[in-house]
Amino acid sequence: xxxxxxxxxxxLGPIARNESRQSVVERMLDLLAQADERGCQLLVYPExxxxxxxxxxxxEEQAEVxxxxxxxxxxxxxxxxxDEAARRGIxxxxxxxxxxxxxxxxxxxxTAILVSPAGEIIGKYRKIHLPGHADNRPEKAFQHxxxxxxxIGTYGFPVWRAFDGILGxxxxxxxxxxxxYRVMGLQGVEMVxxxxxxxxxxxxxxxxxxxxxxxxxxxxxxxxxxxGCWVAAAAKAGWEEGVEHIGGSCIIAPTGxxxxxxxxxxxELISYHCDLDLGKHFTQxxxxxxxxxxxxxxxxxxxxTGAIPPAK
Amino acid sequence: xxxxxxxxxxxLGPIARNESRQSVVERMLDLLAQADERGCQLLVYPExxxxxxxxxxxxEEQAEVxxxxxxxxxxxxxxxxxDEAARRGIxxxxxxxxxxxxxxxxxxxxTAILVSPAGEIIGKYRKIHLPGHADNRPEKAFQHxxxxxxxIGTYGFPVWRAFDGILGxxxxxxxxxxxxYRVMGLQGVEMVxxxxxxxxxxxxxxxxxxxxxxxxxxxxxxxxxxxGCWVAAAAKAGWEEGVEHIGGSCIIAPTGxxxxxxxxxxxELISYHCDLDLGKHFTQxxxxxxxxxxxxxxxxxxxxTGAIPPAK
Numbered sequence: 001x002x003x004x005x006x007x008x009x010x011x012l013g014p015i016a017r018n019e020s021r022q023s024v025v026e027r028m029l030d031l032l033a034q035a036d037e038r039g040c041q042l043l044v045y046p047e048x049x050x051x052x053x054x055x056x057x058x059x060e061e062q063a064e065v066x067x068x069x070x071x072x073x074x075x076x077x078x079x080x081x082x083d084e085a086a087r088r089g090i091x092x093x094x095x096x097x098x099x100x101x102x103x104x105x106x107x108x109x110x111t112a113i114l115v116s117p118a119g120e121i122i123g124k125y126r127k128i129h130l131p132g133h134a135d136n137r138p139e140k141a142f143q144h145x146x147x148x149x150x151x152i153g154t155y156g157f158p159v160w161r162a163f164d165g166i167l168g169x170x171x172x173x174x175x176x177x178x179x180x181y182r183v184m185g186l187q188g189v190e191m192v193x194x195x196x197x198x199x200x201x202x203x204x205x206x207x208x209x210x211x212x213x214x215x216x217x218x219x220x221x222x223x224x225x226x227x228g229c230w231v232a233a234a235a236k237a238g239w240e241e242g243v244e245h246i247g248g249s250c251i252i253a254p255t256g257x258x259x260x261x262x263x264x265x266x267x268e269l270i271s272y273h274c275d276l277d278l279g280k281h282f283t284q285x286x287x288x289x290x291x292x293x294x295x296x297x298x299x300x301x302x303x304x305t306g307a308i309p310p311a312k
Numbered sequence: 313x314x315x316x317x318x319x320x321x322x323x324l325g326p327i328a329r330n331e332s333r334q335s336v337v338e339r340m341l342d343l344l345a346q347a348d349e350r351g352c353q354l355l356v357y358p359e360x361x362x363x364x365x366x367x368x369x370x371x372e373e374q375a376e377v378x379x380x381x382x383x384x385x386x387x388x389x390x391x392x393x394x395d396e397a398a399r400r401g402i403x404x405x406x407x408x409x410x411x412x413x414x415x416x417x418x419x420x421x422x423t424a425i426l427v428s429p430a431g432e433i434i435g436k437y438r439k440i441h442l443p444g445h446a447d448n449r450p451e452k453a454f455q456h457x458x459x460x461x462x463x464i465g466t467y468g469f470p471v472w473r474a475f476d477g478i479l480g481x482x483x484x485x486x487x488x489x490x491x492x493y494r495v496m497g498l499q500g501v502e503m504v505x506x507x508x509x510x511x512x513x514x515x516x517x518x519x520x521x522x523x524x525x526x527x528x529x530x531x532x533x534x535x536x537x538x539x540g541c542w543v544a545a546a547a548k549a550g551w552e553e554g555v556e557h558i559g560g561s562c563i564i565a566p567t568g569x570x571x572x573x574x575x576x577x578x579x580e581l582i583s584y585h586c587d588l589d590l591g592k593h594f595t596q597x598x599x600x601x602x603x604x605x606x607x608x609x610x611x612x613x614x615x616x617t618g619a620i621p622p623a624k
Contacts, residue, residue, distance in 0.1 A: 128606050156609045178490030179610045186612045188621030218568050222534030256530050290618025294440050297468045298491045300498045302614045306602025309500030
């Protein structure tokens with residue numbers, strides 16, 4: 001049996017601080033047209049795809065921060081993407097900074113949506129593993145202030161029946177955490193889609209260079225294999241406002257193998273015809289969770305947040 | 313800061329069904345001598361290191377099965393290893409089939425012990441993720457009857473302060489499960505030691521060949537990186553009673569990189585001087601669990617054993 005879903009991953013090169021959303025959406029439309037030529041039915045765009053990666057800066061003025069956020073979705077800047085994707089019958093995944101009013105308060109999230117081939121938003125995810133810090137650290141080469149600008153996601157890790165399969169989403173740093181994939185794996189996820197912005201050199205550990213691309217793939221390959229699912233991941237890549245970001249956008253099979261990978265750090269489309277039934281080789285044997293998981297021995301994972309070494 | 317622990321991994325080639333424990337222990341003593349020459353303070357032997365991998369056979373007679381088990385540890389067959397390791401001041405990890413009387417009943421486990429440089433057993437682990445099946449499947453090229461011959465481990469995944477660090481153990485199939493590493497990571501583990509017997513071709517998925525070595529390393533590299541710990545893993549390798557087992561014994565750094573790897577499928581020693589402080593680069597930044605984990609969103613991991621897809 002096979003259920004083939006042709007998937008594209010639309011890597012974006014750098015977006016300058018002064019580049020307009022209109023310009024970015026035009027780049028995204030170019031990639032959409034390429035995806036259509038290849039027969040893609042789903043196209044994955046990066047995290048915070050519509051602007052530069054602003055959490056690298058400590059910004060005092062909230063209004064200046066909020067200019068990087070979308071106050072509704074879709075909105076006039078993004079509407080051409082919704083329209084053209086629906087015209088072509090291609091669904092997509094899009095990451096953006098979400099500003100919303102809920103419960104009488106203003107909230108800000110690092111968000112991704114899943115849009116059907118008909119142009120309807122059918123799923124929304126808000127990033128849970130916010131990396132970095134909330135305080136100003138001007139001594140760093142660049143900062144990572146996601147914990148300042150965003151609240152923690154409120155939806156958990158849901159999955160959706162869509163594209164004739166079961167899809168889930170996560171965002172950037174979420175992909176390093178095995179819990180992310182497992183919570184979706186326990187809901188039968190067949191494909192995880194995500195975007196990321198990852199500096200090529202971490203300001204936290206410059207003494208361990210050249211490993212960011214390796215860690216990017218390692219975490220996603222393990223998540224795919226260990227849950228018998230596909231992973232399709234789109235980078236925003238290249239030198240953006242003085243900081244280099246890794247590319248390495250990829251599509252990973254449930255075998256853990258990378259089956260498509262971007263070579264550049266620019267706008268680049270990769271694609272693969274993914275068989276959503278392939279994961280069953282694993283979820284019915286080695287990773288038949290019902291047969292093999294032993295939750296009575298996993299208690300610490302949900303009981304304890306931080307590590308507590310044994311007493312000396 | 314650095315805390316260097318010189319670690320050896322003693323891969324064993326095949327053990328025939330009729331090879332005596334005395335003969336196996338002599339092979340292990342040879343590897344111990346090599347480890348001493350390299351200055352190792354800890355030596356890791358494989359899973360079920362003292363006999364052939366008997367769960368490949370469906371055996372009716374319990375007495376015939378029990379002949380593969382150790383009824384005490386140490387025992388006269390293994391005492392020379394304990395004596396010589398203590399004489400050399402080298403600690404070790406040893407996997408074996410454990411038969412014991414507890415609570416008035418006979419129990420059988422797939423067990424590993426951690427032995428101090430003074431020859432004292434300081435830790436014991438019993439395998440939790442038993443692979444395979446309990447029923448007779450004579451139609452298979454070979455069987456995998458761990459679920460028949462062993463009970464599920466009773467100790468969880470403890471860690472021990474030993475060798476000037478914090479060590480944990482798991483066994484073979486445990487290494488494929490991210491929960492294994494995470495439960496130890498939440499106890500501050502700095503090195504996980506383990507052994508494995510892994511057929512080169514899985515009878516469950518012969519149509520996906522050549523990936524066993526890749527999956528072996530992928531799971532352990534991800535576990536190391538995502539928990540900021542070392543992993544030292546010893547295979548029993550080669551053609552054993554008509555079944556080929558992968559080698560690939562390795563030592564993996566907290567960076568996820570393989571820093572030493574066996575090339576053969578025979579008895580082979582690999583070693584590395586492991587800095588137990590290296591993991592702090594990760595556990596104090598990207599994988600500072602206290603700062604970044606969100607256990608309120610991990611509930612399914614301990615609530616649900618098997619996967620439950622969303623309603624159609």
